[in-house]
Amino acid sequence: MTLRAVLAGTGSALPRTRVSNAELAERVDTSDEWIVERTGIRFRHVAEPDETTATLGAAAAREALAAAGLEPSDIGLIILATATPDNTFPASATKVQALLGAPDCIAFDVAAVCSGFLYALSVADSMLRTGAAKHALVIGSETFSRILDWEDRATCVLFGDGAGAVVLSAEDVADDRGILATRLHAEGQYCDMLYVDGGPSTTGTVGHVRMQGREVFRHAVTNLAAVLGEVLADVGLSASDVDWVVPHQANKRIIDATAKKLGLPAERVVLTVDQHANTSAASVPLALDLAVRDGRIRRGDLVVLEAMGGGFTWGAAILRI
Numbered sequence: 613m614t615l616r617a618v619l620a621g622t623g624s625a626l627p628r629t630r631v632s633n634a635e636l637a638e639r640v641d642t643s644d645e646w647i648v649e650r651t652g653i654r655f656r657h658v659a660e661p662d663e664t665t666a667t668l669g670a671a672a673a674r675e676a677l678a679a680a681g682l683e684p685s686d687i688g689l690i691i692l693a694t695a696t697p698d699n700t701f702p703a704s705a706t707k708v709q710a711l712l713g714a715p716d717c718i719a720f721d722v723a724a725v726c727s728g729f730l731y732a733l734s735v736a737d738s739m740l741r742t743g744a745a746k747h748a749l750v751i752g753s754e755t756f757s758r759i760l761d762w763e764d765r766a767t768c769v770l771f772g773d774g775a776g777a778v779v780l781s782a783e784d785v786a787d788d789r790g791i792l793a794t795r796l797h798a799e800g801q802y803c804d805m806l807y808v809d810g811g812p813s814t815t816g817t818v819g820h821v822r823m824q825g826r827e828v829f830r831h832a833v834t835n836l837a838a839v840l841g842e843v844l845a846d847v848g849l850s851a852s853d854v855d856w857v858v859p860h861q862a863n864k865r866i867i868d869a870t871a872k873k874l875g876l877p878a879e880r881v882v883l884t885v886d887q888h889a890n891t892s893a894a895s896v897p898l899a900l901d902l903a904v905r906d907g908r909i910r911r912g913d914l915v916v917l918e919a920m921g922g923g924f925t926w927g928a929a930i931l932r933i
């Protein structure tokens with residue numbers, strides 16, 4: 613028997629308001645055609661003032677708990693990945709804990725931007741396997757619309773708001789269920805290529821997203837293909853063994869190019885970027901929840917998750933459902 617972090621449930625939440633490319637083009641100098649051709653994005657959800665990273669995260673967490681058949685009081689660890697916390701402090705994870713009515717447990721945020729969910733998942737996996745908790749909530753939740761410069765058409769069309777969550781349970785398994793391997797990377801010398809031009813310790817403001825799109829694109833394809841290769845090698849499997857890839861949903865062209873590099877057929881890639889745009893740390897758990905709920909991802913499937921974001925940071929995980 614091996615102690616592993618096993619996926620027990622998934623959930624997601626999207627803001628009420630959905631904005632199409634055509635609606636966006638009414639206030640930004642862009643077009644549906646340009647956005648679809650360059651990114652594959654058609655819609656994004658945008659949070660209203662009463663919808664925050666913590667409220668969306670809590671809504672996704674409630675769904676994941678229900679899917680796992682657990683109560684908030686069963687949770688010993690909450691890790692929330694975000695680049696758009698409700699407040700500079702406390703951690704939004706503690707706000708989610710309060711909204712869920714969960715009693716004393718471990719709760720903290722992870723900041724790795726679009727790779728945040730992979731970082732949070734990897735930390736939760738380690739903590740569950742060393743006995744820190746029996747059940748963990750791992751959440752990716754973002755309100756990126758709050759840090760977009762709506763005058764900068766090169767960035768504001770790309771992002772959306774939302775949340776995704778998973779419950780992981782520490783289980784003694786006799787087979788290969790659970791998280792089998794994770795890999796994380798960061799190369800801080802590229803921190804100026806995708807960043808927010810504000811913060812508590814520098815400008816004292818929240819700031820706006822700034823990006824060198826072409827450079828990000830180039831690094832993303834190379835890094836994501838490499839890290840997927842690493843997790844597959846870690847478990848001695850190849851791309852043909854993979855049932856589903858759940859990639860970070862930044863850009864359809866990045867997703868297609870990465871899958872092609874690894875020889876993964878498009879039919880095995882979960883795609884939500886058209887509906888949600890780039891929801892940063894929320895994108896992977898949102899897409900995972902969708903594919904679990906519509907019956908594509910089933911018990912016994914081999915699934916790989918991957919993401920890359922500002923820093924640069926990137927990572928991947930491989931798990932048997």
Ligand SMILES: CC(C)(COP(=O)(O)OP(=O)(O)OC[C@H]1O[C@@H](n2cnc3c(N)ncnc32)[C@H](O)[C@@H]1OP(=O)(O)O)[C@@H](O)C(=O)NCCC(=O)NCCS
Pocket residue numbers: 641642643646647650651726765766767769823824825826828829862863866890920921922
């Ligand atoms: C952002 C991205 C779609 C831009 O595509 P691109 O082909 O590199 O386009 P460029 O930035 O070179 O711009 C090409 C032209 O389109 C224009 N343009 C930029 N944004 C536009 C928009 N929303 N609508 C219409 N035109 C736009 C530019 O001004 C430029 O015009 P010019 O040639 O007259 O100067 C692409 O670089 C990309 O997807 N990068 C990765 C971004 C990403 O995924 N980031 C998150 C990672 S976590």
